[in-house]
Amino acid sequence: MNYSKRVDFKIKAYNPKGDLAHTARLFLAMSSVNHISTKDHVERVALLAEAVARALRKDLKAAFFAGLLHDVGKLILPADLFDGHNVDAVEYQHIRTHALAGYKALKKLHLFTALCAGLHHNLYKAGYGIVTEAFPKEWSPATIKKVLEISTIISVCDFIDAFTHRKTEIKDGSDSATGQDKPDLKSMLYTKYPDDKEMIDVAIPLSKNFQ
Numbered sequence: 313m314n315y316s317k318r319v320d321f322k323i324k325a326y327n328p329k330g331d332l333a334h335t336a337r338l339f340l341a342m343s344s345v346n347h348i349s350t351k352d353h354v355e356r357v358a359l360l361a362e363a364v365a366r367a368l369r370k371d372l373k374a375a376f377f378a379g380l381l382h383d384v385g386k387l388i389l390p391a392d393l394f395d396g397h398n399v400d401a402v403e404y405q406h407i408r409t410h411a412l413a414g415y416k417a418l419k420k421l422h423l424f425t426a427l428c429a430g431l432h433h434n435l436y437k438a439g440y441g442i443v444t445e446a447f448p449k450e451w452s453p454a455t456i457k458k459v460l461e462i463s464t465i466i467s468v469c470d471f472i473d474a475f476t477h478r479k480t481e482i483k484d485g486s487d488s489a490t491g492q493d494k495p496d497l498k499s500m501l502y503t504k505y506p507d508d509k510e511m512i513d514v515a516i517p518l519s520k521n522f523q
Contacts, residue, residue, distance in 0.1 A: 385414030411441030
């Protein structure tokens with residue numbers, strides 16, 4: 313299903329400060345040139361993240377735009393890395409650079425969203441991306457907590473969407489078992505995010521609306 317109209321409506325409705333809407337629209341426009349699978353993915357993640365944030369009473373706008381821009385770093389990578397084939401080890405190392413690239417691209421424009429982009433793959437064991445040392449020293453604990461909460465929502469929603477829509481192997485090996493021993497989505501998420509089971513229990517049913 314194409315969610316572009318719904319996403320565009322929400323960008324207008326939220327009317328964020330600091331040209332965040334323009335950045336989001338530019339990213340979507342550039343993605344539509346040759347990163348269509350990425351564009352479709354971030355639109356679904358943004359809508360799911362917003363729904364999860366609503367259920368958990370978190371910041372809807374922050375979750376929506378962080379979801380929309382979490383993969384902005386993929387624009388610097390070849391589109392065929394995301395065409396659905398099982399990537400090899402060398403290709404995977406290239407893919408791993410997108411989180412840090414997204415952070416670098418956004419940090420002088422939209423720092424909160426940039427941190428979410430950089431963190432969304434580094435909130436579980438064997439992850440990658442930026443670390444918490446990237447947070448400004450002057451930020452309050454409450455603001456840092458909010459970034460981590462929104463980043464975790466994006467990370468969980470990102471994993472759910474990838475699991476649901478991609479047919480490739482998961483490179484961290486969490487889906488390496490076969491047959492009856494192969495873990496289901498909830499089991500995999502519980503293993504990757506043991507402290508966020510409530511969020512997982514909320515996100516999985518909501519994801520049925522974005523498949």
